[in-house]
Amino acid sequence: MNAIGGVSDSVTQALHVALNGLDARQRAISSNVANLETPDYHAHKVDFEDSLRSAVDHGDLSKAAISVTQSSAATRLNGNNVDIDFEVLASSENVLRQRLVVQALNNKYSLLRTAITG
Numbered sequence: 001m002n003a004i005g006g007v008s009d010s011v012t013q014a015l016h017v018a019l020n021g022l023d024a025r026q027r028a029i030s031s032n033v034a035n036l037e038t039p040d041y042h043a044h045k046v047d048f049e050d051s052l053r054s055a056v057d058h059g060d061l062s063k064a065a066i067s068v069t070q071s072s073a074a075t076r077l078n079g080n081n082v083d084i085d086f087e088v089l090a091s092s093e094n095v096l097r098q099r100l101v102v103q104a105l106n107n108k109y110s111l112l113r114t115a116i117t118g
Helices: 010-034 049-057 084-117
Strands: 044-047 067-070
Touching (some): 010 084
Antiparallel strands (some): 044 067
């Protein structure tokens, strides 16, 4: 992973990877909700946390990957397996995680601004 703007450390890079994963998850959740009644639609799931953790542990954030898979949960009669209750909860949790990551990035950049300007 390249340094972001030439002033990035591994923590900042990891936060950017996490934000990308959370964005992908939010897109999947939105797609799942939009296809709630689409026959034979299978919900998508996004996973990146294990890959990010492993990449951080090995010191190589370029190895972090976002995987999107189809849910193997049971389907309704129309072949659709989107669970709206789960999706609403997952969306709320994901938004909170996004806010935390953005706040952490803001704090990192604030420290950098303070170091530059004094």
